[in-house]
Amino acid sequence: MGIVEEAHNVRVLGSGQQIIVLAHGFGTxxxxxxxxxxxxxxxxxxxxxxxxxxxxxxxxxxDFDRYSTLEGYAYDLLAILEEFQVESCIFxxxxxxxxxxxxxxxxxxxxxxxxxxxxxxxxxxNDSDYYGGFEQEDLEQLFEAIRSNYKAWCSGFAPLAVGxxxxxVAVQEFSRTLFNxxxxxxxxxxxxxxxxxxxxxxxxxxxxxxxxQSVKDLAVPVVVTEYLHQNLGGESIVEVMSSDGxxxxxxxxxxxxxVLVRHIRHDIAV
Numbered sequence: 105m106g107i108v109e110e111a112h113n114v115r116v117l118g119s120g121q122q123i124i125v126l127a128h129g130f131g132t133x134x135x136x137x138x139x140x141x142x143x144x145x146x147x148x149x150x151x152x153x154x155x156x157x158x159x160x161x162x163x164x165x166x167d168f169d170r171y172s173t174l175e176g177y178a179y180d181l182l183a184i185l186e187e188f189q190v191e192s193c194i195f196x197x198x199x200x201x202x203x204x205x206x207x208x209x210x211x212x213x214x215x216x217x218x219x220x221x222x223x224x225x226x227x228x229x230n231d232s233d234y235y236g237g238f239e240q241e242d243l244e245q246l247f248e249a250i251r252s253n254y255k256a257w258c259s260g261f262a263p264l265a266v267g268x269x270x271x272x273v274a275v276q277e278f279s280r281t282l283f284n285x286x287x288x289x290x291x292x293x294x295x296x297x298x299x300x301x302x303x304x305x306x307x308x309x310x311x312x313x314x315x316x317q318s319v320k321d322l323a324v325p326v327v328v329t330e331y332l333h334q335n336l337g338g339e340s341i342v343e344v345m346s347s348d349g350x351x352x353x354x355x356x357x358x359x360x361x362x363v364l365v366r367h368i369r370h371d372i373a374v
Contacts, residue, residue, distance in 0.1 A: 118145035129199025159284020267349025
């Protein structure tokens with residue numbers, strides 16, 4: 105087992121010719137894809153991994169400097185593709201991993217046939233001509249809550265992020281993976297993500313992008329999908345789903361999994 109494989113808990117399932125890489129977002133791990141994977145393994149080779157800092161990874165490997173920008177995660181993704189000799193893949197990125205995939209696709213466009221982004225945002229902070237959904241004051245309160253009592257913050261944040269029923273299995277699942285993160289790492293990751301600004305980067309993405317989004321998402325307003333669609337450098341398509349929340353592949357699989365599979369299987373009609 106290679107160093108990268110072990111550090112990121114890389115798993116390869118299925119036996120198809122085409123490779124799909126699944127990358128999770130903040131506060132989760134590769135288990136967030138459990139409803140999707142069974143629909144892919146018969147026709148594709150599926151590569152899943154955990155982002156450094158996830159509760160399933162060794163906290164000793166978390167380099168606070170390296171992961172103070174999203175580029176650190178993009179280099180990890182490229183290292184995984186190299187270790188597994190992936191020359192071309194369909195990349196499915198949830199939340200921050202949508203942008204991590206975008207950075208990697210700017211660095212090495214030949215490795216990606218398309219990007220499928222779920223609940224991705226190039227910037228969370230509002231700006232004079234941009235609506236990201238958050239003011240700086242909102243973020244400061246968020247970071248302070250993480251700092252002061254991480255367990256209490258997880259309990260409050262999980263149902264808000266997932267949406268829908270407070271007692272749902274999806275809320276319990278997200279609470280579990282969120283609380284598995286070491287609190288100081290969770291704070292650092294949250295700061296890196298919520299303070300990120302990828303608006304300059306997305307214009308350099310030439311790989312086709314499929315942008316999927318819940319109609320209601322605490323972290324990403326629907327207008328962000330239109331911003332991505334207008335500003336990505338290559339072909340893109342948007343589908344707003346009737347799901348609720350930031351982790352719809354976990355909380356609303358009946359709605360979301362068929363949409364995801366369709367966007368994986370079919371390219372944008374030009």
